[in-house]
Amino acid sequence: MDTKTGADLLSDDLPAAGPSAIPDAPPSFQDSIAAPAPNYNSVFAGDDIFIPYGGEEPPPEFTPYEAEYFVDGNGDIVSHDPHLNQDGEALYRFLLSHSQMLPDFRVHLRGWHSETRTRQVTRTENGRTKTMDEEYTEVVIDFDFSIDVGQHIVAGPIHWSLPDDEPAYRGNMYKEIELYDQDNIEENSNARVLRRKATKVERKLSEDRKKEQNTRGLPPWVASTATGVDHIATDQVEVLKSSKTLRQWADEYCASNKLLKEFTYKKVVYGWHRGHLKTHIEELIKSTYYSGTYEVDFRTTNAKIFVRSDNRLSRILSNKWLKFLLILLLIYPFIWLYKHFSRRGGGRWEVCGGAYALKKWHPINLKADQRTDSPLPPHLQHNSHLYDQEIYDMPGTSKLIGMREGTWYEEWESTIKRAVTGRLQSTVPLKQPDERPSLADQLLEGFGAASAFTDHVPRLLSSIVN
Structure with a gap:
């Protein structure tokens, strides 16, 4: 009679999931970083994204590997593929490939x-x-009800990483800060990197900075105390703050022998001041004389990519029903203790991600007659008057591309009012305001001609009188 130890159970594989359906080979690093934008099935093809300063060397070419994964209830990607836990290059390519999928960003009322x-x-x-x-x-x-805001994303992903002095999960179950060995840093350019546990004060300050970034709609690489950053073009800043490249973080994860390890790639939507927009929406609800309790918040799904260790216990913990059963049977508390306090228990890596812009500043030539426009993604071009409005921060420096939050609010103001007073309840997000003509309407010959003539009559009469 065969018997299995606890270690054998941890190393046993569950039945393999079906291969992921990735129709095309993952893009090279050059395409991901240096290209105008990732090719979302040609949705974002164009020359309007720039090479962020501080990028990495492109990885060598190799045969694409189709890793197994599944999508959880939040739309996040979860993979227990054994190859992604052993090969840093495969993990790196997996992150680049799936970061091309836009996050789902909504405002919920x-x-x-x-x-x-x-x-x-x-x-x-x-x-x-x-x-x-x-x-x-x-x-x-x-x-x-909710409104789809993610449809207005005009650029991304831009791959970013946290600075060394920012508290983050770097392989342990607690947040750490990286420090260089000051005794050897002057003599040796490859000085050993030291890590220490972040203090309670440092963690609190970090959380406050993240809340401020989220409220102001700042990208992850911009400090929350920074001023005047809204008009800085993306390619004029350094977005990779860590002393390690994204590939090196992937290699470190694969080299770990922890049984319950997890690598997280986070997608962040930036560009709009959410605090101001939330305040205006709340005031709009008040103007309808609604006397009940209400809340307005921004929700992001399909916002993370998880790669977890390949063993039976790790897969069980990824299943919410099995995990709930372990909690009911009082087994999960022992697993939690093992994960947090054993040397070979758990480990988390949360140091990098991708950023997606709702608006951005596009650098232009110094001379006005030499300015080159940045084309919009095809799915936004039929409403180009809302996204490309020839707004310049300074003559000959950069140009705003994308929809501003004020423009969005003005367009959706009456629709939100009607939805509140009409007691709208819907699980399907709204994608188009009531006043905006649909794409099918715009394809009709002569559509809008009457309104154009009406707008032209006052100017014609004024010219005759004068």
Whole structure:
């Protein structure tokens, strides 16, 4: 009779999942970083993305590997593929390939109120049946809908990494900071890198910075205290802040022998000041005389790529139902202790990701007559008047590409009002405001001619009078 030890169970493989369906070979690093934009099935083909300063050497060419993965309930990609846990190049290519998929970014609006109602209940006490009135409170949803904002993304991904002095998960179950060996840094350019656990104060300051970045819509490589960064072109800043390249982080993850390790690639949408936009939407809801409780928040799905170790226990923990069963059986607390305190337990790497812009500044030639326009992605060109508005921060320096949050709010203002007063509840995000003509309408010959003539009449009469 064969017996298996706990280590054997950890190393046993679950039935292999089907191969991922990636129709094309992953792009080279040159295409990912230096190209105008990743080829989202030709959606973002063009010459409007730039090479960020601080990029990396392109990886060598090799035969593409189709790794197994699945998509969880949040739209995130999760892979337990054994090759991705052994080969840093394969892991690196996997991240570059799946970072091309745009994150789903929405603004969600929800309103509700509580009502006290009365119902009749029948109870039996001491053999006697009584019917009485009972009051209870019920929450009533007034409106619940979301608006697709991710459709306005004009650039990305731009691969970024956290600086060494930023608290982050770098292979352990606690956040660390990287320090150089000061005794050898002057004598040896390859000085040993030291890591120490981030203090509580450092972690708190880091969380505050991230909240500020999120509120102001800053990219991950810009400090939350920075001013005047909104008009800086992407290719004029260094986005890879870490002393290690993304490929080196992938190699470090693959070299680890921890049984419950995890590498996370995070997608970040930036460009809009979410704090200001949220305030204006809240004021808009108030203007409808809505008296209930409401909330406005921004939600991102398909925002992470997880690569986890290839063993039975790791796969079980990726299944929310099996994990819930372990919690009910009081087994999960022991797994948690093993993961957090054993040398071969768990390890997390969360140091890099991709950034996707809702608006950006495009550098132009110094002379006005030599300016080169940056073409919009094809799926945005039918509304080009909303995205490319010839806005310059300084003469001959850079030009704004993309939709500004104020333009978006002005376009959606009346639609949001009608949705709130009409008690709209929908799980499908709204993609187009009521006033904007659909693409099918714009294809009709003569569509909009009447309004164009009406707009021209006052100018014609004014010219005749004058």
